[in-house]
Amino acid sequence: xxxxxxxxxxxxxxxxxxxxxxxxxxxxxxxxxxxxxxxxxxxxxxxxxxxxxxxxxxxxxxxxxxxxxxxxxxxxxxxxxxxxxxxxxxxxxxxxxxxxxxxxxxxxxxxxxxxxxxxxxxxxxxxxxxxxxxxxxx
Amino acid sequence: xxxxxxxxxxxxxxxxxxxxxxxxxxxxxxxxxxxxxxxxxxxxxxxxxxxxxxxxxxxxxxxxxxxxxxxxxxxxxxxxxxxxxxxxxxxxxxxxxxxxxxxxxxxxxxxxxxxxxxxxxxxxxxxxxxxxxxxxxxxxxxxxxxxxxxxxxxxxxxxxxxxxxxxxxxxxxxxxxxxxxxxxxxxxxxxxxxxxxxxxxxxxxxxxxxxxxxxxxxxxxxxxxxxxxxxxxxxxxxxxxxxxxxxxxxxxxxxxxxxxxxxxxxxxxxxxxxxxxxxxxxxxxxxxxxxxxxxxxxxxxxxxxxxxxxxxxx
Numbered sequence: 017x018x019x020x021x022x023x024x025x026x027x028x029x030x031x032x033x034x035x036x037x038x039x040x041x042x043x044x045x046x047x048x049x050x051x052x053x054x055x056x057x058x059x060x061x062x063x064x065x066x067x068x069x070x071x072x073x074x075x076x077x078x079x080x081x082x083x084x085x086x087x088x089x090x091x092x093x094x095x096x097x098x099x100x101x102x103x104x105x106x107x108x109x110x111x112x113x114x115x116x117x118x119x120x121x122x123x124x125x126x127x128x129x130x131x132x133x134x135x136x137x138x139x140x141x142x143x144x145x146x147x148x149x150x151x152x153x154x
Numbered sequence: 155x156x157x158x159x160x161x162x163x164x165x166x167x168x169x170x171x172x173x174x175x176x177x178x179x180x181x182x183x184x185x186x187x188x189x190x191x192x193x194x195x196x197x198x199x200x201x202x203x204x205x206x207x208x209x210x211x212x213x214x215x216x217x218x219x220x221x222x223x224x225x226x227x228x229x230x231x232x233x234x235x236x237x238x239x240x241x242x243x244x245x246x247x248x249x250x251x252x253x254x255x256x257x258x259x260x261x262x263x264x265x266x267x268x269x270x271x272x273x274x275x276x277x278x279x280x281x282x283x284x285x286x287x288x289x290x291x292x293x294x295x296x297x298x299x300x301x302x303x304x305x306x307x308x309x310x311x312x313x314x315x316x317x318x319x320x321x322x323x324x325x326x327x328x329x330x331x332x333x334x335x336x337x338x339x340x341x342x343x344x345x346x347x348x349x350x351x352x353x354x355x356x357x358x359x360x361x362x363x364x365x366x367x368x369x370x371x372x373x374x375x376x377x378x379x380x381x382x383x384x385x386x387x388x389x390x391x392x393x394x395x396x397x398x399x400x401x402x403x404x405x406x407x408x409x410x411x412x413x414x415x416x417x418x419x420x421x422x423x424x425x426x427x428x429x430x431x432x433x434x435x436x437x438x439x440x441x442x443x444x445x446x447x448x449x450x451x452x453x454x455x456x457x458x459x460x461x462x463x464x465x466x467x468x
Contacts, residue, residue, distance in 0.1 A: 068286075069290075071293060073294050074293060074294065074296070075265045075267055075294070075296065075297050075298060076264055076265050076296040076297025076298070076335065077296075077297075078296040078297060078332065078335035078336070079292070079293030079294065079296040079297075080293075082289075082292075082293060082296070082332070083289075083293070
């Protein structure tokens with residue numbers, strides 16, 4: 017099951033050329049881009065690991081692409097996303113984020129039903145991938 | 155999104171022309187607005203003939219390349235890594251700053267900013283510190299010009315465990331692989347730069363343009379001084395101008411002479427003496443008093459007391 021999340025979740029995966037243009041757009045807006053990765057695909061997993069530091073004084077997307085290449089080499093089967101952080105007063109938040117790398121196979125989620133008193137049922141989802149310990153998934 | 159309509163423009167611009175089509179080089183030259191840069195260069199930088207010639211050559215090459223691409227003639231984008239060598243105060247840093255602007259106008263680099271660094275910014279303090287530090291700097295310089303002042307300090311032959319070597323290797327790799335993304339300019343004194351290249355032959359071969367900055371002649375230094383003065387809204391009285399050219403003559407023959415930098419320092423001291431003179435005279439002063447440097451302000455310099463082959467620099 018293909019995980020989608022972030023700004024371009026409705027689009028097919030972006031090519032490197034497209035990633036570059038989006039990053040350029042972020043930089044032109046004065047946002048600081050950074051790379052994050054994870055191998056836990058749960059939708060509520062908000063805080064991913066940072067790859068390197070946020071690139072606050074970047075001027076050109078080539079800098080991020082260089083890091084992305086390295087990150088892909090290190091974590092070829094992890095999810096990697098680009099996050100653009102707006103440091104303007106009272107924004108101070110990520111303005112845009114999109115996935116730039118994903119595992120070749122995504123096994124999807126198991127639906128868990130928990131029976132409760134009465135005939136109540138609680139539902140939760142659980143990724144098949146996260147059965148394995150961290151670093152050995154995918 | 156505004157970025158979306160940009161590629162359309164360039165594609166229309168770069169559609170392949172027929173083999174017998176004619177391109178007006180004048181128009182291309184006009185459109186690049188490079189003449190403005192040349193004029194500015196001639197106006198702001200006195201002398202430096204070989205440097206200006208090389209800049210013109212590079213500009214011509216890039217323009218011709220641009221036209222060639224319109225005919226769909228494949229050619230690799232040229233390497234423009236440079237090395238500036240010359241004595242202190244010959245304008246290496248100033249030209250490097252201009253270079254970023256010129257290459258940007260010529261569409262060779264995308265952003266046109268200059269990141270100026272020295273050994274301290276590239277080389278770390280402990281094992282594993284250097285690579286991230288160097289990469290951080292390189293990332294910042296992407297799309298612009300990376301200017302490494304006194305580059306020979308990167309390599310310390312006396313200490314074989316020096317981390318500078320690591321930095322050099324990363325730089326070499328980036329200079330080769332990311333040729334389209336950034337231009338590296340090294341600068342330093344001629345003899346030490348030569349020694350640096352001897353121990354790092356890879357560096358020499360990856361740099362296409364070795365530009366030597368000549369020392370200034372006395373008359374060039376005079377116009378430089380004049381230019382600096384005008385920028386600061388000062389001017390010489392006629393006597394002072396005469397004294398200033400004598401000053402330059404004498405100063406050039408003394409040790410530790412650093413070309414334009416010495417001139418700048420001398421001018422700063424003249425301003426100091428002028429201020430002191432005005433202050434001590436008390437009473438009312440006019441605007442012309444404030445902007446005029448008198449002969450006394452120049453002649454009070456130590457340079458005039460010392461024999462020309464004296465020991466200490468002014």
